[in-house]
Amino acid sequence: MYxxxxxxxxICNRIPYPLNDGGNIATYYLTHHLEALHHQVYLLALNTxxxxxxxxxxxxxxxxxxxxxxxxxxxxxxxxxALLQQENYLVQRFYSEKMLEKIxxxxxxxxxxxxxxxxxxxxxxxSEIKQHSNIPLVLRAHNIEHKIWERTASTTSNFLLKTYxxxxxxxIKTFEQQAFAQYNAVITLTEVDAxxxxxxxxxxxxxxxxxxxxxxxxxxxxxxxxxIGFLGSLEWLPNRDGLQWFVQEVMPKxxxxxxxxxxxxxxxxxxxxxxxxxxPQIVFxxxxxxxxxYYCNFSLxxxxxxxxxxxxxxxxxxxxxxxxxxxxxxxxxxxxASDKEHFFLADSADDFAxxxxxxxxxxxxMMQTCYHASQWIxxxxxxxxxxxxxxxxxxxxx
Numbered sequence: 001m002y003x004x005x006x007x008x009x010x011i012c013n014r015i016p017y018p019l020n021d022g023g024n025i026a027t028y029y030l031t032h033h034l035e036a037l038h039h040q041v042y043l044l045a046l047n048t049x050x051x052x053x054x055x056x057x058x059x060x061x062x063x064x065x066x067x068x069x070x071x072x073x074x075x076x077x078x079x080x081x082a083l084l085q086q087e088n089y090l091v092q093r094f095y096s097e098k099m100l101e102k103i104x105x106x107x108x109x110x111x112x113x114x115x116x117x118x119x120x121x122x123x124x125x126x127s128e129i130k131q132h133s134n135i136p137l138v139l140r141a142h143n144i145e146h147k148i149w150e151r152t153a154s155t156t157s158n159f160l161l162k163t164y165x166x167x168x169x170x171x172i173k174t175f176e177q178q179a180f181a182q183y184n185a186v187i188t189l190t191e192v193d194a195x196x197x198x199x200x201x202x203x204x205x206x207x208x209x210x211x212x213x214x215x216x217x218x219x220x221x222x223x224x225x226x227x228i229g230f231l232g233s234l235e236w237l238p239n240r241d242g243l244q245w246f247v248q249e250v251m252p253k254x255x256x257x258x259x260x261x262x263x264x265x266x267x268x269x270x271x272x273x274x275x276x277x278x279x280p281q282i283v284f285x286x287x288x289x290x291x292x293x294y295y296c297n298f299s300l301x302x303x304x305x306x307x308x309x310x311x312x313x314x315x316x317x318x319x320x321x322x323x324x325x326x327x328x329x330x331x332x333x334x335x336x337a338s339d340k341e342h343f344f345l346a347d348s349a350d351d352f353a354x355x356x357x358x359x360x361x362x363x364x365x366m367m368q369t370c371y372h373a374s375q376w377i378x379x380x381x382x383x384x385x386x387x388x389x390x391x392x393x394x395x396x397x398x
Contacts, residue, residue, distance in 0.1 A: 022313035033387035143310035151307030190334025212383030219322035219370035223299035234267035246304035253353035303331035
């Protein structure tokens with residue numbers, strides 16, 4: 001039995017395609033599963049210069065789909081100018097008069113029961129939306145955005161950059177806290193983020209509903225023990241910072257015990273000078289077209305994240321692919337899996353290296369951890385079940 005069809009306006013800060021990063025995956029599959037539950041989704045997205053897509057070549061994304069081109073560029077001069085004018089640079093770059101006009105036009109000419117925004121940055125349009133509509137507003141906060149910049153500042157050694165990032169994180173924190181209170185419901189991807197939002201708005205309207213996974217693959221038997229892998233967007237600064245730390249601080253300790261171990265790195269849009277060519281044991285793939293084929297090469301994946309916020313979808317996908325994961329606490333934040341049962345937690349270089357060495361040296365431990373993770377993810381993260389939880393949030397509002 002399903003809720004009578006709800007007409008949903010889903011507004012995104014980028015087109016959720018291709019499926020090559022966590023944000024796109026979380027948005028694309030939610031839209032897909034909401035429509036599988038017989039709801040009608042009108043997807044309206046910014047088509048940013050950085051993530052530009054030719055809309056004529058995209059697969060069907062929703063019952064109705066439109067995109068508005070916008071630059072949304074980040075530049076040093078733009079950031080400096082915004083700092084002098086005390087403007088919130090990261091927020092303002094998502095504002096477009098053309099997008100606002102399209103939002104208001106679409107609202108006027110359709111009968112929506114829910115408007116869902118897929119990023120707190122899109123709250124820059126909230127005041128105008130509320131002036132022209134009393135439709136319930138839902139924010140799906142993929143991250144607590146200021147925490148990303150706050151944590152990045154804490155790991156940055158450059159004094160000027162650290163100072164700027166601290167100012168930026170304070171600006172975003174103020175913006176976020178003010179935005180949370182304006183929604184009828186806020187959906188976060190983790191309970192950690194939900195608890196933060198509850199401190200800044202009515203607790204009863206905050207829900208922690210993670211994204212799911214669609215495909216479950218049994219672990220490799222026997223496990224692969226001569227190489228390990230990393231997969232993540234390399235245009236995202238926290239991923240690059242984490243990898244730099246991992247390669248410089250962790251892998252030398254691993255190579256002392258396992259000198260022939262290969263470390264494979266894959267991810268989209270790496271900077272030109274980010275490739276680790278000086279390390280012969282590192283295989284740098286850059287962007288890959290077939291994620292499933294990449295996963296087939298490994299039994300162990302690493303998530304050496306030092307900053308960031310939200311949920312690491314790559315950990316969920318690694319579990320679903322039957323992989324063992326070693327991650328920092330930041331990387332595993334919001335995932336209720338158990339340390340040393342479903343994955344291995346490590347926040348120091350020594351602990352990270354020792355966990356990798358132990359797993360690669362003990363095939364039984366590796367297989368046991370892979371199976372436990374695979375079973376746990378299938379029990380807790382099926383998309384169809386999680387989409388129904390979001391459906392229930394809508395039901396409480398319409």
